[in-house]
Amino acid sequence: xxxxxxxxxxxVLAIVIGLVGGAAGFNLLKTHFIRKAMARxxxxxxxxxxxTAAFSEWQPEVRxxxxxxxIHGVEVTTEVAGLVRDVDFKSGSDARTGQTLVQLNADPxxxxxxxxTAEANLAALVYHRDLIQYQAQAISRSQLDTDSANLKxxxxxxxxxxALVAKKTIRAPFAGxxxxxxxxxxxxxxxxxxxxxxxxxxxxxxxxxLPQDDLARVVVGQTVHVTADAFPGSAFQGKITSIDPLxxxxxxxxxxxATIGNPAHQLLPGMFVRTTIDAGAxxxxxxxxxxxxxxxxxxxxxxxxxxxxxxxxxxxxxLTFVTLGPTRGDQVxxxxxxxxxxxxxxxxxxxIKNGTRLIVNNSVLPxxxxxxxxxxH
Numbered sequence: 001x002x003x004x005x006x007x008x009x010x011x012v013l014a015i016v017i018g019l020v021g022g023a024a025g026f027n028l029l030k031t032h033f034i035r036k037a038m039a040r041x042x043x044x045x046x047x048x049x050x051x052t053a054a055f056s057e058w059q060p061e062v063r064x065x066x067x068x069x070x071i072h073g074v075e076v077t078t079e080v081a082g083l084v085r086d087v088d089f090k091s092g093s094d095a096r097t098g099q100t101l102v103q104l105n106a107d108p109x110x111x112x113x114x115x116x117t118a119e120a121n122l123a124a125l126v127y128h129r130d131l132i133q134y135q136a137q138a139i140s141r142s143q144l145d146t147d148s149a150n151l152k153x154x155x156x157x158x159x160x161x162x163a164l165v166a167k168k169t170i171r172a173p174f175a176g177x178x179x180x181x182x183x184x185x186x187x188x189x190x191x192x193x194x195x196x197x198x199x200x201x202x203x204x205x206x207x208x209x210l211p212q213d214d215l216a217r218v219v220v221g222q223t224v225h226v227t228a229d230a231f232p233g234s235a236f237q238g239k240i241t242s243i244d245p246l247x248x249x250x251x252x253x254x255x256x257x258a259t260i261g262n263p264a265h266q267l268l269p270g271m272f273v274r275t276t277i278d279a280g281a282x283x284x285x286x287x288x289x290x291x292x293x294x295x296x297x298x299x300x301x302x303x304x305x306x307x308x309x310x311x312x313x314x315x316x317x318x319l320t321f322v323t324l325g326p327t328r329g330d331q332v333x334x335x336x337x338x339x340x341x342x343x344x345x346x347x348x349x350x351x352i353k354n355g356t357r358l359i360v361n362n363s364v365l366p367x368x369x370x371x372x373x374x375x376x377h
Contacts, residue, residue, distance in 0.1 A: 045314045045357040048348030049365055050305055051292055053338045055284050056370075058328060062217055062277040066208030066226075070269040071259075072174045072200040076101060077192050080167045084187045091180040095172040095198060102183060102195055106168035113161040120154040127151045176200035177265065199269055202262045203238070208275050209253040217279040218243065224258040225276045228267065236260050236267060240277070285325060285333035291366040292346040293324065293332060300324055302338070303345040305358060314357035317345060330367040 082104030089101050127147040134144045172178075179197035183189070206226055210218060220243060226236040238260035247254045258275065260267065267273070294301045303317040325333030338344070345352070347366050352358070 045359045046348060046352050047359045047361050048303075048317075048345045048352065049362050050343050050360050051289050051346040051365070051368065053286050053288055053334060053340060053342045053344065055340055056287050056331075057282050058285050058287075058326075058333070059278055059282050060217075060280040060326075061328075062210060062214050062279045064208040064210050064275050064277075066206045066258075066273050066275045068260075068267055068269050068271045068273060069205040069207055070176075070199040070201055071203060071205060072176060073198070073269055074173065075197050076170065076172070076195045078102070078104065078167075078170055078189050078195065079191055080104070080164065081188070081190050082106070082168055084183060084185050084189060087181070087183055087185060089178055089181075089196070091178065091196070093178050095176060095178050097172060097175045099172045100169055101172055101178075102170040102189075104168040104170070104189070106165050109161065109165045109168060113158065113165055116154065116158040116161050120151070120158045123147070123151040123154045170195065172198060174198070174200055201265050201268060203259045204262045204267050204269070205241075206238070206258045206260055206273055206275060207255060208258075209248075209251075209255050212247050212252045212254060214279075215247075215254060218256060218277060223278045224260070225278075226258075226260050226267075226273045227276075228271055228273045230271065231266060234266075236262065286335075286338060286340060287328075287331045287333055288338075288344060289330055289346050289366050289368040290327065290332045291330075292344050293322070294349050303349055303352060304338075305343040305345060305360070314359065317352045317354060317356045317358055319354040329370040329372045331370055 084102060085105045086103040087101075088103065089095060089099070095101070127144075127150075130139055130144050130147045133139045134141065176198045177200075179199070181196040183195050189195070206224070218240065220240050222240045224238050224240055226238065227234070228236075238258045240256055241259045242257040244255040244257075288302070292302050294303075299321050300323075301319055301321050304320050306316045306318050308315050320337055322337030323335045325335045327333070345358070
């Protein structure tokens with residue numbers, strides 16, 4: 001029995017050793033083939049696109065988003081209650097300063113004004129008659145003072161009534177474009193009821209906020225370019241007219257105001273716009289597409305394209321560290337590490353390393369636009 005059990009144990013051990021050895025051999029063989037395949041792949045030329053570093057002139061800019069606001073804007077209302085007699089404008093039309101917009105019924109007030117005018121005229125007549133008698137010493141000074149006070153009182157009542165009559169005629173306080181009104185003749189208006197909006201839109205304000213880091217780069221008088229999604233391809237130009245002296249402590253942003261010419265009345269209050277401020281003189285930078293740069297924790301790199309050592313051979317990739325400057329659209333400025341005319345890999349960096357042979361195919365190139373437009377536009 002002991003002999004049989006020993007033989008069985010030997011057989012089981014042999015089987016286990018065989019299985020373990022087979023698995024280990026299979027893994028070693030698989031690793032060998034993988035390394036061999038990777039070596040063959042690594043030695044194959046890789047297809048990439050390239051770009052040439054070149055100098056271009058940059059205008060230093062500060063960009064922000066803003067909102068348009070009318071130079072003068074108001075919702076025209078009435079100070080006094082009354083029945084609408086006439087509406088003397090059309091919705092969406094332009095109004096002149098002082099133009100009559102709505103006429104309220106003022107007949108009772110006009111009648112009251114005429115009565116007060118008559119009383120004032122009578123008081124003036126009495127005063128002048130008593131003045132002659134006073135000069136002839138026929139009446140006392142107190143009587144003349146009473147007549148004078150009565151004349152002033154009636155004149156003041158007349159002026160107050162005239163002001164009330166004038167309020168029944170609602171006029172445009174400034175020139176601008178009228179909005180849409182829902183007021184109709186025969187409608188009764190209470191004090192404060194809105195009649196129509198009036199906006200002066202040429203020129204027009206644009207309000208925008210910038211981080212406090214840009215405070216030294218923005219001054220009153222700088223040129224501002226404004227674009228709106230409603231008018232693609234069109235740009236509007238103006239000047240910075242005011243900078244808020246207060247920095248918002250919650251966001252550390254400050255507010256600026258620019259005045260934009262709007263002769264065609266295309267820009268309207270409340271619209272969202274993009275602003276670009278010319279901050280300083282133009283400078284020249286060595287530029288590349290941003291896709292050419294690989295960003296790493298230890299620094300930014302590009303792959304230089306080195307010419308083939310032998311005629312008919314493939315160019316090779318050479319990893320190079322660079323120092324970056326500002327960005328503009330799809331472009332980035334290279335401050336250090338390259339010179340004008342250097343050819344670098346602009347796409348395909350993920351499949352190459354230092355020394356990889358390259359096949360250059362520039363049939364499709366990454367974007368390199370200093371002022372890109374969103375795809376949906």
